[in-house]
Amino acid sequence: MTPFTFLRCTLVATLVWIATSCGSVQAQEQRRGVYVSPTSDTIHPAVAKHGMVVAQERIAAKVGADVLARGGNAVDAAVATGFAMAVTYPRAGNIGGGGFMVIHSADRHEDITIDYRETAPAATTRDMFLGADGKPDIAKSRDSALGIGIPGTVAGLALALEKYGSGKFTLSDLLQPAIALARDGFVLTDDGADTLPDWHRRLARWPATKKIFSRDDGTSLRDGDKLVQTDLATTLTAIAAQGPRGFYQGPVAERLVDGINSAGGIFTLDDLKTYQPVIRAPVRGSYRGYDIVSMPLPSSGGIVLMETLNILEGFPMPELRQGTAPSLHVMIEAMKRAYADRARYLGDPAFVNAPIAILIAKDYGAKQRASIDLDRATPWTDALSAVPPREGSNTTHYSVVDAAGNAVSNTYTLNFSYGVGLVAEGTGVLLNNELDDFTAAPGASNAYGLVGFEANLPGPGKRPLSSMSPTIVLKDGRPVLVTGSPGGSRIISTVLQVIVDVLDYRMDVASAVAAPRLHHQWLPDEVRIERGFSDATLAALRAMGHRIVEPMGQTSANSIAVTPDGLLGAPDPRTRGAEASGY
Ligand code: GLY
Secondary structure (H helix, E strand, C coil): CCCEECCCCCHHHHHHHHHHHCCCHHHHHHHCCCCCCCCHHHCCCEEECCCEEEECCHHHHHHHHHHHHCCCCHHHHHHHHHHHHHHHCCCCCCCCCEEEEEEEECCCCEEEEEEECCECCCCCCCCCCECCCCCECHHHHHHCHHHCCECCHHHHHHHHHHHHCCCCCCHHHHHHHHHHHHHHCEECCHHHHHHHHHHHHHHCCCHHHHHHHECCCCCECCCCCEECCHHHHHHHHHHHHHCCHHHHCHHHHHHHHHHHHHCCCCCCHHHHHCCCCEEECCEEEEECCEEEEECCCCECHHHHHHHHHHHHHCCCHHHHCCCCHHHHHHHHHHHHHHHHHHHHHCCCCCCCCCCHHHHCCHHHHHHHHHCCCCCCCCCCCCCCCCCCCCCCCCCEEEEEECCCCCEEEEEEECCCCCCCCCECCCCCCECCCHHHHCCCCCCCECCCCCECCHHHCCCCCCCCCECCCCEEEEECCEEEEEECCCCCCHHHHHHHHHHHHHHCCCCCHHHHHHCCCEECCCCCCCEEECECECHHHHHHHHHCCCCEECCCCCCCCCEEEEECCEEEEECCCCCCCCEEEEC
Protein backbone atom coordinates (compact mmCIF):
# COMPACT_ATOMS: atom_id res chain seq x y z
CA MET A 1 0.00 0.00 0.00
CA THR A 2 1.29 3.44 -0.83
CA PRO A 3 2.00 5.40 2.34
CA PHE A 4 0.20 8.65 2.71
CA THR A 5 0.17 11.41 5.17
CA PHE A 6 -2.54 12.08 7.68
CA LEU A 7 -1.79 15.71 8.26
CA ARG A 8 -4.78 16.65 10.29
CA CYS A 9 -8.00 14.83 10.92
CA THR A 10 -10.45 17.70 10.63
CA LEU A 11 -11.03 20.49 8.15
CA VAL A 12 -10.32 23.13 10.76
CA ALA A 13 -6.98 21.59 11.54
CA THR A 14 -6.14 21.20 7.86
CA LEU A 15 -6.75 24.89 7.35
CA VAL A 16 -4.49 25.70 10.27
CA TRP A 17 -1.77 23.55 8.76
CA ILE A 18 -2.13 25.20 5.35
CA ALA A 19 -1.96 28.62 6.97
CA THR A 20 1.15 27.62 8.88
CA SER A 21 2.86 26.23 5.81
CA CYS A 22 2.03 29.30 3.75
CA GLY A 23 3.90 31.67 5.99
CA SER A 24 1.16 32.81 8.34
CA VAL A 25 1.79 35.05 11.31
CA GLN A 26 2.18 31.90 13.39
CA ALA A 27 4.93 30.59 11.13
CA GLN A 28 6.66 33.94 11.12
CA GLU A 29 6.47 34.08 14.88
CA GLN A 30 7.94 30.58 15.03
CA ARG A 31 10.76 31.71 12.79
CA ARG A 32 11.59 34.37 15.31
CA GLY A 33 11.52 31.75 18.03
CA VAL A 34 8.33 33.15 19.55
CA TYR A 35 5.67 30.59 20.10
CA VAL A 36 2.00 31.47 19.74
CA SER A 37 -0.02 29.03 21.78
CA PRO A 38 -2.64 27.26 19.71
CA THR A 39 -6.04 26.67 21.24
CA SER A 40 -7.20 23.15 21.91
CA ASP A 41 -9.83 23.32 19.15
CA THR A 42 -7.23 23.98 16.46
CA ILE A 43 -4.82 21.20 17.38
CA HIS A 44 -5.58 17.63 16.45
CA PRO A 45 -3.37 14.61 16.18
CA ALA A 46 -2.75 12.94 12.85
CA VAL A 47 -4.18 9.43 12.75
CA ALA A 48 -2.78 6.25 11.22
CA LYS A 49 -3.88 2.67 11.59
CA HIS A 50 -0.73 0.60 11.13
CA GLY A 51 2.49 2.53 11.39
CA MET A 52 3.69 6.08 11.78
CA VAL A 53 6.78 8.27 11.77
CA VAL A 54 6.65 11.75 13.32
CA ALA A 55 9.73 13.75 12.43
CA GLN A 56 10.90 17.31 12.08
CA GLU A 57 11.17 17.19 8.29
CA ARG A 58 8.43 15.93 6.01
CA ILE A 59 10.43 14.21 3.24
CA ALA A 60 12.36 12.14 5.76
CA ALA A 61 9.16 11.26 7.66
CA LYS A 62 7.68 9.94 4.41
CA VAL A 63 10.86 7.94 3.70
CA GLY A 64 10.38 6.16 7.04
CA ALA A 65 6.64 5.67 6.57
CA ASP A 66 7.31 4.15 3.16
CA VAL A 67 9.63 1.59 4.77
CA LEU A 68 6.88 0.73 7.28
CA ALA A 69 4.32 0.32 4.48
CA ARG A 70 6.72 -2.02 2.66
CA GLY A 71 6.83 -4.33 5.67
CA GLY A 72 9.74 -2.82 7.55
CA ASN A 73 9.66 -2.57 11.32
CA ALA A 74 10.07 0.56 13.43
CA VAL A 75 13.86 0.20 13.54
CA ASP A 76 14.13 -0.16 9.74
CA ALA A 77 12.02 3.00 9.39
CA ALA A 78 14.04 4.87 12.03
CA VAL A 79 17.30 4.05 10.24
CA ALA A 80 15.94 5.21 6.86
CA THR A 81 14.54 8.40 8.41
CA GLY A 82 17.81 9.08 10.24
CA PHE A 83 19.89 8.89 7.07
CA ALA A 84 17.33 10.87 5.08
CA MET A 85 17.32 13.68 7.63
CA ALA A 86 21.12 13.87 7.36
CA VAL A 87 20.36 15.14 3.85
CA THR A 88 17.06 16.99 4.17
CA TYR A 89 17.50 18.55 7.62
CA PRO A 90 21.17 19.54 7.85
CA ARG A 91 20.39 21.75 10.82
CA ALA A 92 20.39 18.68 13.09
CA GLY A 93 19.85 15.52 11.05
CA ASN A 94 23.31 14.14 10.57
CA ILE A 95 25.97 11.59 9.96
CA GLY A 96 28.57 13.97 11.40
CA GLY A 97 27.10 13.98 14.91
CA GLY A 98 25.62 11.48 17.31
CA GLY A 99 22.60 10.57 19.36
CA PHE A 100 20.56 8.09 21.28
CA MET A 101 17.90 5.57 20.30
CA VAL A 102 15.43 3.89 22.64
CA ILE A 103 13.83 0.76 21.19
CA HIS A 104 10.83 -1.20 22.42
CA SER A 105 10.97 -4.56 20.68
CA ALA A 106 7.52 -6.13 20.87
CA ASP A 107 8.75 -9.38 19.30
CA ARG A 108 11.45 -9.85 21.91
CA HIS A 109 9.62 -8.24 24.85
CA GLU A 110 12.72 -6.14 25.31
CA ASP A 111 13.53 -2.47 25.83
CA ILE A 112 17.05 -1.40 24.96
CA THR A 113 18.94 1.76 24.08
CA ILE A 114 21.70 2.50 21.63
CA ASP A 115 24.25 5.11 22.68
CA TYR A 116 25.87 6.55 19.59
CA ARG A 117 27.06 9.70 21.30
CA GLU A 118 30.16 11.40 19.93
CA THR A 119 33.39 10.61 21.75
CA ALA A 120 36.35 12.86 22.49
CA PRO A 121 39.44 12.09 20.36
CA ALA A 122 42.39 10.36 22.06
CA ALA A 123 44.41 13.60 22.13
CA THR A 124 41.75 15.39 24.23
CA THR A 125 43.03 16.95 27.43
CA ARG A 126 41.20 18.06 30.54
CA ASP A 127 42.09 21.72 30.02
CA MET A 128 41.59 21.75 26.25
CA PHE A 129 38.80 24.32 26.39
CA LEU A 130 40.56 26.76 28.70
CA GLY A 131 42.20 29.97 27.50
CA ALA A 132 45.68 31.22 28.38
CA ASP A 133 44.15 32.81 31.50
CA GLY A 134 42.94 29.38 32.72
CA LYS A 135 39.30 30.35 32.19
CA PRO A 136 36.86 28.58 29.82
CA ASP A 137 37.31 29.82 26.27
CA ILE A 138 33.96 29.16 24.62
CA ALA A 139 35.29 29.90 21.14
CA LYS A 140 37.41 26.76 21.40
CA SER A 141 34.56 24.38 22.21
CA ARG A 142 31.78 26.02 20.20
CA ASP A 143 33.38 27.66 17.18
CA SER A 144 36.53 25.65 16.44
CA ALA A 145 37.37 22.17 15.19
CA LEU A 146 38.53 21.30 18.73
CA GLY A 147 34.86 21.01 19.64
CA ILE A 148 34.25 18.16 17.19
CA GLY A 149 33.57 14.76 18.69
CA ILE A 150 34.06 11.48 16.81
CA PRO A 151 30.72 11.07 15.00
CA GLY A 152 28.58 8.14 16.11
CA THR A 153 25.49 8.26 13.90
CA VAL A 154 26.61 5.92 11.11
CA ALA A 155 27.76 3.22 13.53
CA GLY A 156 24.70 3.69 15.75
CA LEU A 157 22.12 3.41 12.99
CA ALA A 158 23.95 0.41 11.49
CA LEU A 159 24.03 -1.33 14.88
CA ALA A 160 20.32 -0.67 15.44
CA LEU A 161 19.53 -2.24 12.08
CA GLU A 162 21.81 -5.23 12.58
CA LYS A 163 20.41 -6.09 16.01
CA TYR A 164 16.80 -4.94 15.87
CA GLY A 165 15.87 -4.49 12.21
CA SER A 166 13.31 -6.80 10.60
CA GLY A 167 15.92 -8.43 8.37
CA LYS A 168 13.90 -7.45 5.31
CA PHE A 169 16.08 -4.45 4.42
CA THR A 170 19.83 -4.10 4.14
CA LEU A 171 21.64 -0.97 5.23
CA SER A 172 22.14 -0.23 1.55
CA ASP A 173 18.37 -0.51 0.90
CA LEU A 174 17.63 1.98 3.64
CA LEU A 175 20.31 4.39 2.45
CA GLN A 176 19.01 4.63 -1.11
CA PRO A 177 16.41 7.37 -0.48
CA ALA A 178 19.04 9.48 1.30
CA ILE A 179 21.54 8.95 -1.52
CA ALA A 180 18.97 9.99 -4.14
CA LEU A 181 17.98 13.08 -2.15
CA ALA A 182 21.61 14.15 -1.75
CA ARG A 183 22.52 13.43 -5.37
CA ASP A 184 19.41 14.87 -7.07
CA GLY A 185 18.75 17.59 -4.53
CA PHE A 186 15.51 18.72 -2.97
CA VAL A 187 13.76 22.03 -2.60
CA LEU A 188 14.68 23.85 0.58
CA THR A 189 11.60 24.78 2.57
CA ASP A 190 10.12 24.93 6.09
CA ASP A 191 12.52 24.98 9.04
CA GLY A 192 15.59 24.46 6.84
CA ALA A 193 14.71 27.54 4.81
CA ASP A 194 13.82 29.46 7.97
CA THR A 195 17.16 28.84 9.67
CA LEU A 196 19.84 28.48 6.99
CA PRO A 197 20.11 32.21 6.09
CA ASP A 198 20.62 33.05 9.79
CA TRP A 199 23.40 30.51 10.18
CA HIS A 200 24.97 31.02 6.75
CA ARG A 201 27.71 33.39 7.91
CA ARG A 202 28.91 30.83 10.43
CA LEU A 203 28.85 28.07 7.81
CA ALA A 204 30.57 30.24 5.20
CA ARG A 205 33.70 30.47 7.36
CA TRP A 206 34.75 27.25 5.61
CA PRO A 207 34.92 27.12 1.79
CA ALA A 208 33.79 23.48 1.58
CA THR A 209 30.65 24.34 3.55
CA LYS A 210 30.04 27.62 1.74
CA LYS A 211 30.05 25.84 -1.62
CA ILE A 212 27.20 23.55 -0.56
CA PHE A 213 24.88 25.99 1.16
CA SER A 214 25.30 29.08 -1.04
CA ARG A 215 23.80 30.42 -4.23
CA ASP A 216 26.16 31.25 -7.11
CA ASP A 217 26.51 34.80 -5.76
CA GLY A 218 27.78 33.46 -2.42
CA THR A 219 24.66 34.33 -0.43
CA SER A 220 22.67 31.73 1.47
CA LEU A 221 20.34 29.28 -0.21
CA ARG A 222 16.76 30.24 0.61
CA ASP A 223 13.18 29.02 0.55
CA GLY A 224 12.51 27.39 -2.82
CA ASP A 225 16.20 26.90 -3.76
CA LYS A 226 17.46 23.42 -4.53
CA LEU A 227 20.01 21.92 -2.15
CA VAL A 228 22.24 19.40 -3.94
CA GLN A 229 24.89 17.55 -1.87
CA THR A 230 27.00 15.56 -4.33
CA ASP A 231 29.87 14.76 -1.94
CA LEU A 232 27.41 13.65 0.72
CA ALA A 233 25.80 11.32 -1.84
CA THR A 234 29.25 9.81 -2.49
CA THR A 235 29.88 9.35 1.24
CA LEU A 236 26.47 7.73 1.75
CA THR A 237 27.16 5.48 -1.23
CA ALA A 238 30.42 4.35 0.39
CA ILE A 239 28.47 3.48 3.55
CA ALA A 240 25.86 1.61 1.48
CA ALA A 241 28.64 -0.40 -0.20
CA GLN A 242 30.84 -1.14 2.81
CA GLY A 243 28.72 -0.52 5.90
CA PRO A 244 30.20 1.68 8.68
CA ARG A 245 33.72 0.86 7.38
CA GLY A 246 32.90 3.09 4.39
CA PHE A 247 32.74 6.00 6.83
CA TYR A 248 35.16 5.13 9.64
CA GLN A 249 37.97 3.79 7.43
CA GLY A 250 39.33 4.40 3.95
CA PRO A 251 38.98 7.53 1.79
CA VAL A 252 36.04 9.09 3.68
CA ALA A 253 37.85 8.72 7.03
CA GLU A 254 41.03 10.18 5.52
CA ARG A 255 39.12 13.19 4.20
CA LEU A 256 37.40 13.68 7.54
CA VAL A 257 40.71 13.68 9.42
CA ASP A 258 42.32 16.01 6.86
CA GLY A 259 39.40 18.42 6.88
CA ILE A 260 39.07 18.49 10.67
CA ASN A 261 42.80 18.85 11.35
CA SER A 262 43.27 21.53 8.67
CA ALA A 263 40.70 23.50 10.65
CA GLY A 264 42.67 23.04 13.90
CA GLY A 265 41.29 19.71 15.10
CA ILE A 266 43.11 16.81 16.78
CA PHE A 267 41.66 13.75 15.03
CA THR A 268 43.52 10.61 14.03
CA LEU A 269 42.44 7.80 11.71
CA ASP A 270 42.51 5.56 14.75
CA ASP A 271 39.94 7.75 16.52
CA LEU A 272 37.49 7.03 13.72
CA LYS A 273 38.41 3.37 13.30
CA THR A 274 37.94 2.55 16.96
CA TYR A 275 34.62 4.36 17.47
CA GLN A 276 32.00 2.03 18.97
CA PRO A 277 28.31 2.60 19.67
CA VAL A 278 27.09 0.96 22.88
CA ILE A 279 23.94 -1.02 23.59
CA ARG A 280 22.84 -0.03 27.08
CA ALA A 281 20.03 -1.03 29.42
CA PRO A 282 17.57 1.86 29.65
CA VAL A 283 16.79 3.90 32.72
CA ARG A 284 13.50 2.39 33.91
CA GLY A 285 10.99 3.71 36.35
CA SER A 286 7.28 4.01 36.89
CA TYR A 287 4.84 6.88 37.08
CA ARG A 288 1.29 6.29 38.27
CA GLY A 289 1.26 2.71 36.99
CA TYR A 290 2.98 3.42 33.67
CA ASP A 291 6.49 2.23 32.90
CA ILE A 292 8.94 4.88 31.77
CA VAL A 293 11.82 3.73 29.57
CA SER A 294 14.42 6.37 28.79
CA MET A 295 18.05 7.06 28.01
CA PRO A 296 20.79 6.25 30.56
CA LEU A 297 24.20 7.92 30.89
CA PRO A 298 25.96 9.45 29.07
CA SER A 299 22.61 11.15 28.71
CA SER A 300 21.33 12.69 31.90
CA GLY A 301 17.86 12.60 30.31
CA GLY A 302 16.41 9.41 31.77
CA ILE A 303 17.80 9.97 35.26
CA VAL A 304 16.64 13.59 35.55
CA LEU A 305 13.27 12.68 34.03
CA MET A 306 12.73 9.83 36.52
CA GLU A 307 13.81 11.95 39.48
CA THR A 308 11.36 14.71 38.56
CA LEU A 309 8.53 12.23 37.92
CA ASN A 310 9.20 10.52 41.27
CA ILE A 311 8.99 13.90 43.02
CA LEU A 312 5.75 14.79 41.21
CA GLU A 313 4.13 11.41 41.82
CA GLY A 314 3.42 12.35 45.44
CA PHE A 315 1.48 15.47 44.44
CA PRO A 316 -2.16 15.28 43.34
CA MET A 317 -1.38 16.74 39.91
CA PRO A 318 -4.88 16.28 38.37
CA GLU A 319 -6.37 18.15 41.35
CA LEU A 320 -3.83 20.95 41.01
CA ARG A 321 -4.96 21.26 37.34
CA GLN A 322 -2.88 21.74 34.25
CA GLY A 323 -1.28 25.16 33.73
CA THR A 324 -2.17 26.58 37.16
CA ALA A 325 0.37 28.24 39.42
CA PRO A 326 0.26 25.47 42.09
CA SER A 327 0.89 22.71 39.52
CA LEU A 328 3.60 24.72 37.75
CA HIS A 329 5.24 25.59 41.07
CA VAL A 330 5.74 21.95 42.07
CA MET A 331 6.92 21.12 38.56
CA ILE A 332 9.52 23.92 38.70
CA GLU A 333 10.69 22.84 42.15
CA ALA A 334 11.02 19.22 41.01
CA MET A 335 13.06 20.28 37.95
CA LYS A 336 15.31 22.49 40.08
CA ARG A 337 16.25 19.62 42.39
CA ALA A 338 16.81 17.05 39.66
CA TYR A 339 18.92 19.40 37.51
CA ALA A 340 21.05 20.20 40.58
CA ASP A 341 21.80 16.48 40.93
CA ARG A 342 22.59 16.37 37.22
CA ALA A 343 25.28 19.01 37.67
CA ARG A 344 26.79 17.35 40.72
CA TYR A 345 26.87 13.71 39.86
CA LEU A 346 26.45 12.86 36.19
CA GLY A 347 28.98 12.14 33.45
CA ASP A 348 30.15 9.38 31.10
CA PRO A 349 29.60 6.07 32.99
CA ALA A 350 32.91 4.75 31.66
CA PHE A 351 34.65 7.42 33.76
CA VAL A 352 32.22 8.31 36.54
CA ASN A 353 30.51 6.20 39.16
CA ALA A 354 27.23 8.10 39.45
CA PRO A 355 24.71 7.18 42.18
CA ILE A 356 22.03 6.35 39.64
CA ALA A 357 20.05 3.88 41.72
CA ILE A 358 19.73 6.44 44.51
CA LEU A 359 18.74 9.30 42.21
CA ILE A 360 15.90 7.38 40.55
CA ALA A 361 14.62 5.68 43.73
CA LYS A 362 11.09 6.46 44.93
CA ASP A 363 12.27 7.21 48.47
CA TYR A 364 14.79 9.76 47.19
CA GLY A 365 11.95 11.37 45.22
CA ALA A 366 9.92 11.46 48.44
CA LYS A 367 12.80 13.09 50.32
CA GLN A 368 13.19 15.71 47.61
CA ARG A 369 9.42 16.27 47.60
CA ALA A 370 9.41 16.87 51.35
CA SER A 371 11.83 19.77 50.89
CA ILE A 372 9.40 21.66 48.63
CA ASP A 373 7.57 24.59 50.21
CA LEU A 374 4.17 24.71 48.53
CA ASP A 375 4.00 28.49 48.84
CA ARG A 376 7.55 29.63 48.16
CA ALA A 377 10.27 29.06 45.56
CA THR A 378 13.38 27.48 47.07
CA PRO A 379 16.44 29.62 46.28
CA TRP A 380 19.38 27.68 44.89
CA THR A 381 21.72 30.43 43.78
CA ASP A 382 23.66 30.52 47.05
CA ALA A 383 25.80 27.55 46.07
CA LEU A 384 27.32 28.82 42.83
CA SER A 385 27.32 31.78 40.51
CA ALA A 386 25.92 30.96 37.10
CA VAL A 387 26.46 32.20 33.59
CA PRO A 388 23.23 32.94 31.69
CA PRO A 389 22.50 30.43 28.94
CA ARG A 390 23.09 31.37 25.35
CA GLU A 391 19.91 30.33 23.66
CA GLY A 392 20.41 27.86 20.90
CA SER A 393 18.29 25.45 19.01
CA ASN A 394 19.60 22.25 17.66
CA THR A 395 19.16 18.51 17.74
CA THR A 396 16.12 16.74 16.36
CA HIS A 397 13.78 14.05 17.61
CA TYR A 398 11.60 11.57 15.79
CA SER A 399 9.24 8.86 16.97
CA VAL A 400 8.26 5.67 15.14
CA VAL A 401 5.66 2.96 15.84
CA ASP A 402 4.93 -0.01 13.60
CA ALA A 403 1.99 -2.35 13.18
CA ALA A 404 3.51 -5.02 15.43
CA GLY A 405 3.85 -2.62 18.36
CA ASN A 406 7.59 -2.02 18.05
CA ALA A 407 8.57 1.54 18.86
CA VAL A 408 11.62 3.72 18.37
CA SER A 409 12.35 7.02 20.05
CA ASN A 410 15.39 8.65 18.49
CA THR A 411 17.10 11.94 19.26
CA TYR A 412 20.29 12.90 17.43
CA THR A 413 22.27 16.06 17.07
CA LEU A 414 25.16 18.16 15.85
CA ASN A 415 24.86 20.18 19.10
CA PHE A 416 24.41 23.70 17.68
CA SER A 417 22.23 24.16 14.62
CA TYR A 418 24.42 23.02 11.72
CA GLY A 419 27.02 21.93 14.30
CA VAL A 420 30.35 23.72 14.19
CA GLY A 421 29.61 24.56 10.55
CA LEU A 422 32.59 22.73 9.07
CA VAL A 423 32.18 20.28 6.22
CA ALA A 424 35.36 18.25 5.71
CA GLU A 425 36.32 18.87 2.06
CA GLY A 426 35.13 16.12 -0.26
CA THR A 427 32.84 14.39 2.28
CA GLY A 428 29.71 16.53 2.39
CA VAL A 429 29.60 15.71 6.12
CA LEU A 430 28.63 18.61 8.34
CA LEU A 431 30.44 18.19 11.66
CA ASN A 432 29.29 18.62 15.24
CA ASN A 433 30.56 20.77 18.12
CA GLU A 434 29.37 18.27 20.70
CA LEU A 435 32.41 18.58 22.95
CA ASP A 436 30.98 21.89 24.20
CA ASP A 437 28.68 19.64 26.26
CA PHE A 438 31.69 18.88 28.44
CA THR A 439 32.27 21.18 31.39
CA ALA A 440 35.35 23.22 30.50
CA ALA A 441 36.23 23.71 34.19
CA PRO A 442 34.51 22.75 37.46
CA GLY A 443 31.59 25.12 38.04
CA ALA A 444 31.56 26.35 34.42
CA SER A 445 28.50 26.11 32.22
CA ASN A 446 27.96 24.97 28.63
CA ALA A 447 26.02 26.75 25.88
CA TYR A 448 22.76 25.98 27.68
CA GLY A 449 23.95 27.44 30.96
CA LEU A 450 24.18 23.94 32.43
CA VAL A 451 26.66 23.99 35.24
CA GLY A 452 28.88 20.95 35.71
CA PHE A 453 31.73 19.68 37.83
CA GLU A 454 34.48 17.03 37.79
CA ALA A 455 32.21 14.29 36.47
CA ASN A 456 31.86 15.97 33.10
CA LEU A 457 35.34 17.39 32.44
CA PRO A 458 36.83 16.60 29.00
CA GLY A 459 38.96 13.48 28.65
CA PRO A 460 40.25 11.18 25.90
CA GLY A 461 37.65 8.66 24.76
CA LYS A 462 35.04 10.27 27.02
CA ARG A 463 31.46 11.08 25.97
CA PRO A 464 30.13 14.48 27.03
CA LEU A 465 27.07 14.48 29.24
CA SER A 466 23.88 14.96 27.23
CA SER A 467 20.31 15.97 27.97
CA MET A 468 18.78 14.08 25.07
CA SER A 469 15.85 12.08 26.41
CA PRO A 470 14.24 9.79 23.86
CA THR A 471 11.54 8.09 25.92
CA ILE A 472 8.89 5.40 25.58
CA VAL A 473 5.99 5.12 28.05
CA LEU A 474 4.52 1.63 28.40
CA LYS A 475 1.37 0.24 29.98
CA ASP A 476 1.31 -3.51 30.63
CA GLY A 477 4.36 -3.92 28.42
CA ARG A 478 2.93 -2.06 25.41
CA PRO A 479 3.94 1.42 24.23
CA VAL A 480 1.37 4.15 24.84
CA LEU A 481 3.52 7.20 24.21
CA VAL A 482 6.75 7.75 22.27
CA THR A 483 8.32 11.16 22.81
CA GLY A 484 11.49 13.24 22.96
CA SER A 485 12.71 16.67 21.86
CA PRO A 486 15.60 18.89 20.84
CA GLY A 487 16.49 21.90 22.97
CA GLY A 488 19.69 21.25 24.94
CA SER A 489 19.00 21.48 28.65
CA ARG A 490 15.31 22.10 27.90
CA ILE A 491 14.90 18.63 26.42
CA ILE A 492 14.29 16.88 29.73
CA SER A 493 11.74 19.37 31.03
CA THR A 494 9.94 19.23 27.68
CA VAL A 495 9.64 15.45 27.81
CA LEU A 496 8.52 15.70 31.43
CA GLN A 497 5.71 18.11 30.58
CA VAL A 498 4.46 16.05 27.63
CA ILE A 499 4.32 12.96 29.87
CA VAL A 500 2.58 14.75 32.74
CA ASP A 501 0.09 16.40 30.37
CA VAL A 502 -0.82 13.04 28.84
CA LEU A 503 -0.79 10.86 31.96
CA ASP A 504 -1.99 13.26 34.66
CA TYR A 505 -4.13 15.70 32.73
CA ARG A 506 -5.40 13.19 30.16
CA MET A 507 -4.67 15.60 27.32
CA ASP A 508 -4.59 14.12 23.85
CA VAL A 509 -1.04 13.93 22.55
CA ALA A 510 -1.36 16.83 20.10
CA SER A 511 -2.68 19.19 22.77
CA ALA A 512 0.00 18.00 25.20
CA VAL A 513 2.74 18.68 22.65
CA ALA A 514 1.28 22.07 21.74
CA ALA A 515 0.70 23.28 25.33
CA PRO A 516 3.02 26.08 26.49
CA ARG A 517 6.07 24.84 28.36
CA LEU A 518 8.41 26.18 30.99
CA HIS A 519 11.85 25.21 32.22
CA HIS A 520 14.04 25.44 35.32
CA GLN A 521 17.51 23.88 35.42
CA TRP A 522 18.66 24.77 38.94
CA LEU A 523 21.15 27.35 37.71
CA PRO A 524 20.58 30.00 36.58
CA ASP A 525 17.83 30.21 39.18
CA GLU A 526 15.09 31.34 36.84
CA VAL A 527 12.01 29.93 35.16
CA ARG A 528 12.17 30.17 31.38
CA ILE A 529 8.74 30.30 29.80
CA GLU A 530 7.05 30.13 26.44
CA ARG A 531 4.20 32.44 25.60
CA GLY A 532 0.74 31.13 26.42
CA PHE A 533 0.64 31.16 30.22
CA SER A 534 -1.96 33.53 31.65
CA ASP A 535 -0.86 36.77 33.28
CA ALA A 536 -2.59 35.69 36.49
CA THR A 537 -0.64 32.43 36.59
CA LEU A 538 2.66 34.19 36.02
CA ALA A 539 1.82 36.78 38.67
CA ALA A 540 1.06 33.97 41.15
CA LEU A 541 4.39 32.28 40.38
CA ARG A 542 6.26 35.57 40.82
CA ALA A 543 4.51 36.08 44.15
CA MET A 544 5.91 32.71 45.27
CA GLY A 545 9.41 34.01 44.51
CA HIS A 546 10.02 32.57 41.04
CA ARG A 547 12.00 34.71 38.63
CA ILE A 548 10.20 34.41 35.27
CA VAL A 549 12.22 34.96 32.08
CA GLU A 550 11.25 34.87 28.40
CA PRO A 551 11.91 33.28 25.97
CA MET A 552 12.46 29.64 26.79
CA GLY A 553 14.17 28.68 23.53
CA GLN A 554 13.03 26.20 20.99
CA THR A 555 11.92 22.64 21.64
CA SER A 556 9.98 20.29 19.38
CA ALA A 557 8.48 17.15 20.89
CA ASN A 558 7.47 15.08 17.87
CA SER A 559 5.44 12.37 19.58
CA ILE A 560 3.14 9.41 18.93
CA ALA A 561 0.41 8.08 21.23
CA VAL A 562 -0.77 4.52 20.75
CA THR A 563 -4.51 4.45 21.48
CA PRO A 564 -7.52 2.24 20.80
CA ASP A 565 -8.38 4.76 18.05
CA GLY A 566 -5.07 4.12 16.29
CA LEU A 567 -1.71 5.80 16.24
CA LEU A 568 -2.06 9.48 17.04
CA GLY A 569 0.79 11.59 15.77
CA ALA A 570 1.76 14.98 17.16
CA PRO A 571 4.23 16.86 14.98
CA ASP A 572 5.22 19.80 17.15
CA PRO A 573 3.63 22.98 15.75
CA ARG A 574 6.47 25.18 16.99
CA THR A 575 8.66 24.61 13.93
CA ARG A 576 7.62 24.57 10.27
CA GLY A 577 7.75 21.26 8.47
CA ALA A 578 7.30 18.73 11.27
CA GLU A 579 5.24 15.89 9.90
CA ALA A 580 3.29 12.80 10.92
CA SER A 581 3.44 10.30 8.10
CA GLY A 582 1.68 6.97 8.36
CA TYR A 583 -0.40 4.34 6.68
N1 GLY B 1 23.94 18.70 22.62
C1 GLY B 1 22.79 18.67 23.40
C2 GLY B 1 22.68 17.45 24.25
O1 GLY B 1 23.24 16.43 23.92
O2 GLY B 1 22.04 17.48 25.27
